[in-house]
Amino acid sequence: xxGVSLLGICLLTALHLSRVSYAREIERAAPIVQTRSxxxxxxxxxxxxxxxxxxxxxxxxxxxxxxxxxxxxxxxKPWTGIRAATKYGDACMQSSNAFTDIPPVSISEDCxxxxxxxxxxxxAINAINNKLPVLLFFYGGSYHDGASSFLIYDATxxxxxxxxxxxxxxxxxxxxxxxxxxxxxxxxxxxxGDNSTGNWGLRDQRAAMEWVRDNADSFGxxxxxxxxxxxxxxxxxVACHIAAKKSGGLFHRAIMxxxxxxxxxxxxxxxxxxxEVFSIIQKSLxxxxxxxxxxxxxSEVYASAHHVHTDGPSSGLSLSWAPLIDGVEFADxxxxxxxxxxxxxVPVMLGTNRN
Numbered sequence: 431x432x433g434v435s436l437l438g439i440c441l442l443t444a445l446h447l448s449r450v451s452y453a454r455e456i457e458r459a460a461p462i463v464q465t466r467s468x469x470x471x472x473x474x475x476x477x478x479x480x481x482x483x484x485x486x487x488x489x490x491x492x493x494x495x496x497x498x499x500x501x502x503x504x505x506x507k508p509w510t511g512i513r514a515a516t517k518y519g520d521a522c523m524q525s526s527n528a529f530t531d532i533p534p535v536s537i538s539e540d541c542x543x544x545x546x547x548x549x550x551x552x553x554a555i556n557a558i559n560n561k562l563p564v565l566l567f568f569y570g571g572s573y574h575d576g577a578s579s580f581l582i583y584d585a586t587x588x589x590x591x592x593x594x595x596x597x598x599x600x601x602x603x604x605x606x607x608x609x610x611x612x613x614x615x616x617x618x619x620x621x622x623g624d625n626s627t628g629n630w631g632l633r634d635q636r637a638a639m640e641w642v643r644d645n646a647d648s649f650g651x652x653x654x655x656x657x658x659x660x661x662x663x664x665x666x667x668v669a670c671h672i673a674a675k676k677s678g679g680l681f682h683r684a685i686m687x688x689x690x691x692x693x694x695x696x697x698x699x700x701x702x703x704x705x706e707v708f709s710i711i712q713k714s715l716x717x718x719x720x721x722x723x724x725x726x727x728x729s730e731v732y733a734s735a736h737h738v739h740t741d742g743p744s745s746g747l748s749l750s751w752a753p754l755i756d757g758v759e760f761a762d763x764x765x766x767x768x769x770x771x772x773x774x775x776v777p778v779m780l781g782t783n784r785n
Contacts, residue, residue, distance in 0.1 A: 461485070461550070466644045467508040470515040474550060480590040481550035485649075486543075486579075487519040490641035491634065493540035494604060499724045499731075500616045500630060502623050503542060503637040518579035519543025522605050523732050529569070529577045539608065539728045544601035544638055545578055547585035548649055549594030561652035566642055566681070567600045568635055570662025570689075573751045574606045597651045599642060603634035603667075607735040608728075610699075610751040613708035615720050628704050628754035632670055639671075639680035657683040661783060663752075665689025666696040670753050671774070673764045678774045685779040691764050699754045710737050 461483045472485035491503035521530045522541035569576035578600035585598035612628020619625045646653040658681045666689035671677040714734035
């Protein structure tokens with residue numbers, strides 16, 4: 431439920447560094463791949479006798495800023511020429527923490543980027559003719575913090591250990607007040623939406639899945655063999671996609687690590703809670719409408735959520751921010767939907783992390 435503890439982060443980071451200390455960037459022709467919006471150029475790391483190609487900071491949606499704040503993600507705009515994909519994109523809005531400091535990345539609203547790790551085509555298992563399975567990872571952090579750039583999510587080692595038999599993708603998604611603020615005033619209908627609200631972070635994840643569907647083939651992946659997985663809030667997100675009709679067909683297997691579908695905190699936020707939180711945020715921003723709220727700078731919006739934690743309705747909940755039962759994305763609690771058989775029936779691996 432909660433994010434990775436500071437001690438746990440330190441231990442995991444030390445372990446990761448000890449494993450990858452001998453990994454090195456090698457000199458070879460930079461890999462270039464054509465995506466649905468343009469060409470991207472990555473780099474290559476050599477570890478465990480395997481050349482792993484990395485494409486970092488690829489946009490999978492337009493920046494969710496201005497009128498796109500608190501709206502469903504819109505597909506990224508195409509570009510001309512070759513776009514460098516050798517640095518992580520910004521982490522989504524949050525306070526500086528271990529997720530954003532190891533390695534250091536900037537923090538901004540313009541954060542909908544993903545990273546692709548694949549074996550070099552010469553070492554892959556005939557990746558051109560035998561497409562590789564794809565794993566898409568969603569980070570934890572209580573829906574409040576987290577970043578796909580965090581050191582222990584670097585999939586270079588995993589791809590190498592698997593001897594070039596899979597492609598791993600890690601994706602950012604909006605968090606806290608930017609990812610899960612909902613209410614009637616934020617019903618997503620004006621931009622061709624479906625009138626949903628409050629589940630922007632989950633919809634970012636779905637946009638990443640759609641990107642995988644459209645681009646996996648170009649990277650040597652099989653769009654019909656996509657596994658989504660995550661830990662803590664990332665696991666809760668996977669549970670949500672298992673229950674969400676709109677996510678059906680975008681993934682074919684699911685792995686939940688410490689966040690099962692039956693966990694009460696996964697969708698414990700009801701609509702009355704969302705409306706009360708919206709009023710607190712609106713009042714804190716001194717706004718009378720959503721146009722004003724969307725005009726505020728990101729730092730002001732992030733600071734406004736402080737009142738939700740300290741004296742707002744979230745004080746009695748496990749999490750201040752989480753997916754919302756909005757009547758569109760989710761008609762009911764996930765457990766209720768599962769008992770009705772209203773979920774995407776895919777193979778599932780379920781477990782709980784220790785330490």
